[in-house]
Every structure is written in C-alpha cells, then in structure tokens.
Amino acid sequence: xxxxxxxxxxxxxxxxxxxxILSDEALLQRHxxxxxxxVVTDDTVAPLYLESLLxxxxxxxxxxxxxxxxxxxxxxxxxxxxxxxLLAERHDRRTTLIALGGGVIGDMTGFAAACYQRGVDFxxxxxxxxxxxxxxxxGKTGINHPAGKNMLGAFYQPKAVLIDTDSLRTxxxxxxxxxxxxxxxxxLIRDADFLAWLERNMAALRALDASLVTYAIERSCSIKAExxxxxxxxxxxxAILNLGHTFGHAxxxxxxxxxxxxxxxxxxxxxxxxxLSCRLGxxxxxxxNRGVALISAAGLPTVPPSGMVAADFERLMSVDKKVxxxxxxxxxxxxxxxxxxxxxxTADALRQCLVGFEQ
Amino acid sequence: xxxxxxxxxxxxxxxxxxxxILSDEALLQRHxxxxxxxVVTDDTVAPLYLESLLxxxxxxxxxxxxxxxxxxxxxxxxxxxxxxxLLAERHDRRTTLIALGGGVIGDMTGFAAACYQRGVDFxxxxxxxxxxxxxxxxGKTGINHPAGKNMLGAFYQPKAVLIDTDSLRTxxxxxxxxxxxxxxxxxLIRDADFLAWLERNMAALRALDASLVTYAIERSCSIKAExxxxxxxxxxxxAILNLGHTFGHAxxxxxxxxxxxxxxxxxxxxxxxxxLSCRLGxxxxxxxNRGVALISAAGLPTVPPSGMVAADFERLMSVDKKVxxxxxxxxxxxxxxxxxxxxxxTADALRQCLVGFEQ
Numbered sequence: 001x002x003x004x005x006x007x008x009x010x011x012x013x014x015x016x017x018x019x020x021i022l023s024d025e026a027l028l029q030r031h032x033x034x035x036x037x038x039v040v041t042d043d044t045v046a047p048l049y050l051e052s053l054l055x056x057x058x059x060x061x062x063x064x065x066x067x068x069x070x071x072x073x074x075x076x077x078x079x080x081x082x083x084x085x086l087l088a089e090r091h092d093r094r095t096t097l098i099a100l101g102g103g104v105i106g107d108m109t110g111f112a113a114a115c116y117q118r119g120v121d122f123x124x125x126x127x128x129x130x131x132x133x134x135x136x137x138x139g140k141t142g143i144n145h146p147a148g149k150n151m152l153g154a155f156y157q158p159k160a161v162l163i164d165t166d167s168l169r170t171x172x173x174x175x176x177x178x179x180x181x182x183x184x185x186x187x188l189i190r191d192a193d194f195l196a197w198l199e200r201n202m203a204a205l206r207a208l209d210a211s212l213v214t215y216a217i218e219r220s221c222s223i224k225a226e227x228x229x230x231x232x233x234x235x236x237x238x239a240i241l242n243l244g245h246t247f248g249h250a251x252x253x254x255x256x257x258x259x260x261x262x263x264x265x266x267x268x269x270x271x272x273x274x275x276l277s278c279r280l281g282x283x284x285x286x287x288x289n290r291g292v293a294l295i296s297a298a299g300l301p302t303v304p305p306s307g308m309v310a311a312d313f314e315r316l317m318s319v320d321k322k323v324x325x326x327x328x329x330x331x332x333x334x335x336x337x338x339x340x341x342x343x344x345x346t347a348d349a350l351r352q353c354l355v356g357f358e359q
Numbered sequence: 360x361x362x363x364x365x366x367x368x369x370x371x372x373x374x375x376x377x378x379x380i381l382s383d384e385a386l387l388q389r390h391x392x393x394x395x396x397x398v399v400t401d402d403t404v405a406p407l408y409l410e411s412l413l414x415x416x417x418x419x420x421x422x423x424x425x426x427x428x429x430x431x432x433x434x435x436x437x438x439x440x441x442x443x444x445l446l447a448e449r450h451d452r453r454t455t456l457i458a459l460g461g462g463v464i465g466d467m468t469g470f471a472a473a474c475y476q477r478g479v480d481f482x483x484x485x486x487x488x489x490x491x492x493x494x495x496x497x498g499k500t501g502i503n504h505p506a507g508k509n510m511l512g513a514f515y516q517p518k519a520v521l522i523d524t525d526s527l528r529t530x531x532x533x534x535x536x537x538x539x540x541x542x543x544x545x546x547l548i549r550d551a552d553f554l555a556w557l558e559r560n561m562a563a564l565r566a567l568d569a570s571l572v573t574y575a576i577e578r579s580c581s582i583k584a585e586x587x588x589x590x591x592x593x594x595x596x597x598a599i600l601n602l603g604h605t606f607g608h609a610x611x612x613x614x615x616x617x618x619x620x621x622x623x624x625x626x627x628x629x630x631x632x633x634x635l636s637c638r639l640g641x642x643x644x645x646x647x648n649r650g651v652a653l654i655s656a657a658g659l660p661t662v663p664p665s666g667m668v669a670a671d672f673e674r675l676m677s678v679d680k681k682v683x684x685x686x687x688x689x690x691x692x693x694x695x696x697x698x699x700x701x702x703x704x705t706a707d708a709l710r711q712c713l714v715g716f717e718q
Contacts, residue, residue, distance in 0.1 A: 034683075034684055035684050035685075036684070076435060076439070080435070083504060083510070083511060084506075087504060087506040087507060087510060087678065088506070090677065090678060090682075090685075092680070092682045092683055092684065092685070093680055093681075093682075093683065094683050094684055114513065115474075115501075115511045115512060115513060116510070116511065117510060117511075117512075117680045118499065118500075118501060118509075118512045118513055118514050118592075118593075118680075119513065119514065119592070140477065141477075142474075142477060145442060145446060147443075147446040147447070148446060150477075151442070151446060151475070151476060152442060152474045152475065152476075153474060153476075153477045154473065154474060154477055154478065154513065155477050155478065233477075233478065234477075318449065319446060319449060321451070321452055321476045321477075322452075323449075323451045323452075324393075324451055324452060324453050325393055325394050325395070325451065325453055326394075326449070326451070
C-alpha cells in the first residue's frame with residue numbers, strides 16, 4: 001500500500017493506494033470520528049461494492065443512499081435526496097459521509113458534506129480510474145447548473161481518500177480510457193519524464209497491469225497533491241490542472257452532460273490546447289503531434305464532436321470559471337510538461353484553432 | 360463611525376457602524392475587488408434602499424436580484440433565482456455579492472456567495488436590527504430544509520459588514536423588538552454589566568434613541584466578534600450564541616417559518632432556557648424573573664405559542680444541530696452573563712420545564 005499526503009495545514013489528509021485496501025476495516029474506521037455514517041453511491045456501483053463496504057462498518061449507525069448513475073443527475077434535485085435521508089435518519093454534525101463511486105458521486109457527496117449542517121466529515125472511496133487520479137483529491141466539490149458545469153460547489157477537503165485498485169477490474173474499457181486522459185494531463189502540465197513513461201506503457205496501462213496502474217495513480221495523485229497544496233482555492237497555479245477542460249466542458253455542455261464521458265471531452269480538449277499552444281509557437285508541431293498521438297493511444301477522441309463549430313465553443317467557453325472580469329483565460333503549454341494559465345492569445349489565434357477543428 | 364474587526368487570520372474583516380455610512384461610496388467600494396457586483400435584496404427592502412445603493416456603484420457592472428420577503432422563502436428554489444441571474448449576466452469568480460436586507464437575505468446571499476463558482480466575495484449590508492447585531496457577523500450562511508431550519512449552509516465570512524443605523528428608521532416596531540432579543544442574549548451569555556445597562560435603557564432603545572442604539576449594536580457585535588474569533592466553526596464556545604435558539608427553532612418550525620419572527624421565538628426560547636437553568640439550581644428565581652422581565656420589556660413573548668406541548672418540543676429539538684451522537688445539548692446559564700453548552704440536565708428536568716410552559 002502506498003500513502004501520500006495532501007499538505008493543507010489543519011485540512012491535510014492521506015491518500016492510500018493499493019490492491020484490496022477496502023478490506024482493511026481498521027484503515028477505514030480510523031478516519032471516522034463519530035458513530036454515524038452515510039454511504040452515498042450510485043445504482044451502477046452499489047451492486048458491485050456497497051454490501052462489502054457496509055460489512056466493514058458494523059458497529060456504526062449506517063445509512064446508505066443509492067443515486068441514479070451519471071453526470072445528468074449531478075444536480076440539486078439529486079443532492080436533495082441525500083439531505084432528505086440524512087435528516088430523516090437524524091444524522092448530526094458528527095456524521096461521516098462516504099463517497100463510493102466515480103467523480104459524480106465524489107463531487108456530489110463532497111458538496112453534500114460541505115453543506116449539511118454547515119459541514120460534516122467525508123471520505124472519498126473512488127472506484128473509477130478517473131476519480132482515483134483526479135476528482136477524489138483536492139477538495140473540489142459541486143454540482144452542475146443548466147448553464148454550466150460545476151458552477152455551484154465548494155472547496156471542501158475529505159478526511160481521507162482510499163483508492164482500491166481492485167475496483168478497476170469491473171471498469172468498462174471506455175472508462176479506463178477516460179481515466180487515462182487525466183493521467184496524460186499530469187504528464188503534459190508538469191512532468192515530461194512521466195509523459196515519456198506513459199508513451200512506453202500505454203498498452204499495458206489499458207490492459208490494467210496492476211503494478212503499472214498503481215504507479216500511474218500514485219504519480220498522478222502526487223502531482224495533484226503538490227499543486228493543490230500550493231494553491232488550495234485556485235487563486236493561481238492550481239488552474240493548470242484544468243488543461244483541456246475549458247474546451248472539454250464546452251463539449252460536454254454542447255452534447256448534453258453524460259453523452260461524452262468527462263475524460264473523453266478532456267482528451268479532445270487537450271488535443272485542442274496542444275494545437276493552440278502550437279499555433280502560438282510555444283510548442284513544436286512534433287510535440288503537438290506526440291501529445292495527440294498519446295491521447296489517441298489511450299483510446300480517446302482527439303477532435304470535438306462533428307457538427308460542433310467555433311461559435312459553439314465561443315459561446316459555451318464564455319461562462320468558464322477561469323473567465324475573470326470578462327477575459328477568457330486558458331491553460332496552455334509553454335513546453336511539454338510545462339503548463340501556464342494565460343490570456344496571452346489573440347481572439348484570432350483561438351478562432352483559427354477552433355475553426356481548424358470544425359468537421 | 361465605529362469600526363470593529365472580526366479577527367480570523369486571512370478571513371478577518373471589518374464591521375462599520377454609524378448613521379449614514381451607506382452614503383460613503385469610498386467605504387463601500389474599498390471592499391469590492393473586481394468590476395462586477397450583484398446586489399441581492401427582497402421586495403420589502405428594495406423600494407426603500409436599492410436605488411440609493413445602486414447609485415453608489417456607478418462604474419461597476421451591477422446586477423440586482425429582488426427576492427420575495429420572508430423566512431418562508433429561505434430555501435433552495437429562491438436561491439436558484441440568484442444563481443440563474445449570476446449565470447445569465449455572466450458573473451465570474453471575481454464578482455462581489457452584496458446582501459441588502461435582513462437576516463434571511465444575509466444568510467441566503469452568503470450561502471449563494473459560498474457556492475457560486477465554489478466561492479466569491481460578499482458584503483453584508485444588514486438593514487434590520489436583528490441582522491445588524493447577529494446574523495451579518497460571523498459567517499454563518501444557509502437555507503432551511505422542510506425538516507429543519509438552517510440545515511444546509513456554510514461557514515463563509517463576508518469581506519465587510521456595513522451597518523447603517525439610519526436604516527432602522529423604517530423598521531416596524533415588532534422587528535425592533537425582535538432585534539432586541541439578540542441584544543439581550545449577549546448580555547445574558549457574556550456580560551452582566553451590559554445586561555444591567557439594557558435594563559436601564561430598554562424604553563429608549565425601543566424608541567430608537569440614536570446613540571444608545573449605536574452603543575447596543577457595537578457592544579453586541581463586539582461580543583459576537585470575540586466569540587466567533589475564538590471558535591469560527593462552532594467546535595465549542597461559539598454555540599453559546601444559540602441561547603434560546605434550540606427552543607426558538609422548535610417554535611418556528613412548529614408555527615411554520617415566518618409566522619413568529621425569529622427574534623420573537625428566541626425571546627420565548629430564552630425565557631425557557633432561563634427557566635430550565637433555574638430548575639437546575641444554576642440561577643436563582645430572582646435572576647430568572649429578572650431575565651424574563653427584560654425580555655418582556657423589549658416587547659417580546661416569554662412563553663411559547665398556546666397549544667404547543669412538550670412532545671412538540673421534544674420531537675422538533677431532536678434534529679437540532681447541537682445534537683451530537685444522539686445526545687441533545689442546550690445552551691443554559693450557570694449565572695447571569697455566563698452561558699455554557701451542556702448535556703448535563705436530566706430528561707426529567709427538561710420535560711418539567713416544557714410541561715410548565717404548556718398552556
């Protein structure tokens with residue numbers, strides 16, 4: 001078992017990574033302060049892992065909530081189901097919420113924990129590759145608004161993150177690829193060596209080779225933990241974690257949440273960010289092509305959906321959370337492994353990039 | 360103009376108190392970081408003060424949202440109106456929300472600021488006596504759930520609190536009394552001298568004598584700021600600020616939010632807390648009577664609504680946020696000016712107190 005720490009003063013917490021760690025009752029219970037627990041999961045994950053998790057919680061007063069699966073349900077009315085259950089079952093301020101599932105469950109459970117009685121403890125048990133390397137770490141929680149993804153939420157840190165790599169065995173191939181999108185992202189923004197390692201091992205990673213996957217998760221979480229520790233509330237550098245996400249969110253919003261997987265949209269979005277960085281002369285054509293090839297090797301799309309035009313992107317990107325005082329900022333690459341958050345691109349360069357991707 | 364400071368490290372902020380301070384453009388603008396502002400108010404306060412506030416904001420891109428008035432609207436669907444406007448008008452992360460109104464507007468606007476894009480700035484401009492001495496200071500924000508008051512929310516501090524005592528001129532007498540309930544509370548929990556001062560000056564306070572009211576607000580905010588600085592997230596001592604509130608919330612829930620004013624429910628609730636403290640032998644009969652007389656002199660009820668019985672209280676109080684691991688805790692008085700949060704009372708003593716108030 002690997003253990004990393006996210007270093008945030010009195011909000012610091014551990015990330016445990018390993019095969020079978022969910023069987024370790026003591027590890028889980030160490031992070032539960034009170035006697036009440038509420039497990040939040042969805043109807044895809046519940047049949048696979050809920051019963052076994054509940055067995056590790058004998059001795060606690062446990063409630064579980066099973067939500068409908070998918071990004072389309074990441075909204076207030078679904079969240080309300082969690083609050084209704086917590087109140088009906090008399091959960092108090094010392095309760096602990098456990099998020100058992102992918103990114104949607106983690107984000108919603110974290111936001112529920114942030115809001116319930118003005119804040120209760122929560123633990124992340126991410127079961128998808130994407131949530132293991134990305135959304136379970138760093139304290140971003142929230143829900144979607146019809147006008148924009150993750151527009152409502154909180155920065156709210158979990159008490160612990162438990163990543164059991166065994167849970168990847170039940171993950172569909174498409175979801176594995178989606179997780180690899182975020183793993184590639186860490187290489188692109190911060191670690192050229194890791195990028196080269198990914199290029200060498202992509203086939204084995206897609207086949208879920210246990211030790212390689214564990215290393216990829218550990219390296220990803222470690223980069224994320226470093227960036228989050230430097231800038232918890234995204235006043236600056238943390239925004240580099242959004243490489244490809246501004247384009248990606250526009251794709252998700254355009255297609256309707258849940259149609260493209262988040263990781264797929266980020267895959268295409270990173271290809272677009274690579275392309276714009278290249279148009280600005282910050283990376284070479286060869287570097288752009290290398291990045292796009294790696295995204296493609298992960299089984300991800302490298303172009304937006306056909307029919308989505310420049311004007312669609314422009315409209316949808318104007319509500320991005322990185323817009324400040326009306327000015328759009330993007331995460332772009334100054335070099336491979338070196339991301340910046342910048343408004344230093346002309347509207348023309350952006351438009352040419354967007355038009356270039358029109359099909 | 361008086362200026363106090365709430366001392367919370369990087370979340371510290373000033374409270375300005377004075378007649379006419381809302382006319383001071385520079386004072387307001389000093390606390391607005393970006394170029395966008397959204398004023399949130401209700402349909403009672405808007406006709407009185409909105410126009411004049413907007414005039415102080417020329418040069419900013421300003422949006423205003425006018426919500427229906429009252430506790431009955433302190434819910435998610437009303438809050439949604441704020442988010443809809445913020446998104447429709449393209450407010451970004453650097454926007455500032457201004458809460459112009461009483462406690463409901465302050466709590467909702469603060470919670471909207473806490474959630475919008477995971478947190479934007481907000482400024483409290485409380486226009487009622489109750490919100491000036493209580494809810495605008497300390498960062499408690501939130502909304503009600505059908506099963507309990509303030510069950511959803513966040514600890515989220517404003518950038519500044521601007522208390523213009525001139526706005527009390529338009530306040531109905533009943534609302535003045537409601538504000539005096541919280542002012543009396545500060546004397547009861549923390550300051551016997553202030554309590555004696557209130558006894559001497561209650562008539563003049565009800566008549567809104569300008570300098571006396573300013574002193575009462577200042578002393579109240581100062582006690583609240585001290586307590587909040589010692590315990591921002593209510594891990595311990597901060598809960599003493601809830602004297603009378605557990606009983607009071609039960610009254611509000613029983614009557615339907617908005618039927619009794621919050622301050623009225625707290626008035627009766629404090630009389631009940633005084634009574635239970637007396638039954639436990641912690642204060643004398645004379646002290647209880649003196650406290651009840653002061654509550655009554657402020658024009659507040661000192662008994663719960665007729666028809667509300669002990670069982671109603673027991674049921675409604677079991678969901679209080681001060682319940683921990685199933686154990687109800689109450690704020691009671693060990694002496695006049697000395698409150699404690701305690702579970703050291705028998706169910707019998709509580710029941711006798713509740714039955715004693717049945718009519």
